[in-house]
Amino acid sequence: MDVEILSRIQFAFTVAFHYIYPPLSIGIGLIMVVFESMYLRTKLKEYEVLAKFWTKIFAITFGIGVVTGIVMEFEFGTNWATYSRYVGDIFGSALAAEGIFAFALESSALGVLLFGWNRVKPWVHLVATWAVFLGSMFSAVWIVVANSWQQTPAGYHIVGEGMQARAEIVDFWAMVFNPSSVDRLTHVWLGAFLAGTFLILSVHAYYILKGRFVFLSKKAFKITLIVAAVASLAQLFTGHSSAEGVAVNQPAKLAAMEGHFEKSAPADLYLLGWVNKENKEVSGLKVPGGLSFMLHQDFETPVTGLDAFPKEDQPPQVNAVFQFYHLMVAIGMFLIALSLFALWQWKRGKLFQKKWLLWTFVFTALLPQLANQFGWFAAEMGRQPWVVYGLLRTSDALSKSVQANQVLFSLILFFVVYFVLFLLFIYLMNKKIKSGPDSDINFDDGSLNKEIAEVVTK
């Protein structure tokens, strides 16, 4: 294998692995802030117990997220030196801003969040929790800005030629608010909320099924369910808005997402299918003219297809992009259906009586994770063969001085280390979840202080 394919595999592997963790941290962080804020408002012990429990889980996801994230920052230099030189002005600025304005906030406040329960006043601790959560949200801002600029470059000009060519900032705010930034940022945020909330729902559904921490879990489940339902519905809108943006800014990617080949014709919308690139055919279940309708509210409006682009500018893996995109959408729809159904059952007072529903929630924790991964794979593979859309090809972006055996060596190391890391992650999560929230009060005890019980049931 040559340097290019090895470097591609290494980057895809390390970034996909990294992306298991930050969305969990953002999503769990949100609920942590909710629980702790409620604790300070109501002074009810159960919210404190919940906040502390989820802080423990958060510590694991955050820790792995940070160390695997540092790898990403430096991998641009080690494996993609030409890319680094080309985009340093822009991409580098966004990464630096992330460090200064986001990462510094979350990492500093983390010490207080984890170790400061008895050292600072409760409201100071809450400020630290907010700081960690907001810091992780700001991190997402700059990282998504950097990546969105790769998808839809704006606010730059190219200086120099050949190996010395570089993109330089002309208009900073145009660079930050490039055409896809806002859509993709909201999509990423909501994806993170879904990853976090569905993990929390899963764990508490499991406790309820096992008859442990039932009182705590019911409280936590209801609060989290509201957030999850809002996020899954809102995701529909950011997703749609993103797709409209892709249609305008990256038509080749959109064509790949729906397997639309004809240069300019009404385009179908597939519920599921399989793309045969050679025959330029998709077999599957479709809504004729559906894509045209989604974009233009008219079944007949033509949409640019892959044939409109020269062969060397088309995404090489059309079927993969198609599948990843459709799987993501399918999961999104399922999450909406599930959370709305659960809300309805709640209204009927039957939320915790249906075992199958709770078991469904237990396993659904994996789905937002998969949707996040699939979405990114669709976005990044759909951008190929470009690393910066229309400007720089991925194959030209490599480090010229790095050899295949070096990358093979590092790739094997990453495989081994990340495999171990993943096992540890699963092991420790499992352990923390098995041992459960730490409390000297047994909330499920019938003789629980009646006053508390009354306040709770109100």
Place this chain on the structure above:
Amino acid sequence: METLLGIDYPTWWFLVVGALFSGYAILDGFDFGAGAWHMFFRKNTSRETALKAIDPTWHGNEVWLVIGGGTLFAGFPVFYGTLFSAMYTPFILFLLFIIFRGISIKFRNMEDMLWWRRLWDWSYSISSIMLAFLLGVVLGNILNGMPLDQNYEYVGRGFFEFLNPFSILVGVTSLALFMMHGAIYLLLKTEGKLFDRIQGFLKKGMAFFIIAYIITTGYGFLYLDHLLVVFEENKVLFIVPLLVFLSIANVPRLASKKKYGWAFIFTSITISLLLVIVAFELYPRLLMSNPSIENSITIYNAAASIKTLKIMMGFVAIGGPLVLLYSYFVYRTFWGKVKHNQTGY
């Protein structure tokens, strides 16, 4: 070229990046140093106390690496690409040790099994030692210079080229420096018997550093003439090595008086001053091309556009004080000696 207060923007940026990495070396330096001593503690309680000394703050210290990397990427993209791809193997190892260092601290106390704790103790200590060493190795290679072509690409080949005598010496010296620095930090955070033991460590650490420093400097004098040019041309700059000498000499003096707070300040000053010497030795070059010197990377041919540098100066002007404020707050919260019975989370 446009200037600010009479200094051009690439030079400003050179100073900013230098200051950030200096901050990183001071802050994560004592974490690495504490980690390097870790296996010298025999008792589990001692190891736990030593870990608790850095646990609430090491995340914040690592931020400086991320910010330093980002500002280097944005400010000198040509240098960033060349250095990291040329030093591929040491940087990949550095990243893997960063991972192990972080997860060792996080995971060690999550289980009670003896083998579990031993495993993470070793992993933590070896990672800390290797991180300190590799940072020095990369610095040694930067000082050494390396073969570059006209596109500023590294043209050397091979897995182990980064391990040359000078870079190994600089690696060992930075390990020694951080061990001295880390021992003093641990002294500030401990008491009782453990405190007494660490006083013994500090003596060894100071001796280790002074020997390593003398050998490395001697080697540099003999074999790396290009680093001396600036001092020969501007005799007044000899004041910097003189200050380094005084600063280093001050550490054993203060240690013998048990003024560890001051000793810590002086190891920190030593770290900064050593990097000031490096800055003088390099400026305005970032990476000397050796042998074809005309292909060297300088702050001018490596810099981002002036506009970008100005924007980034704004970031630093706003963000820098914020970062210092967060750090101040966190260190104030966890000020003082570690009590062994304190629970974390």
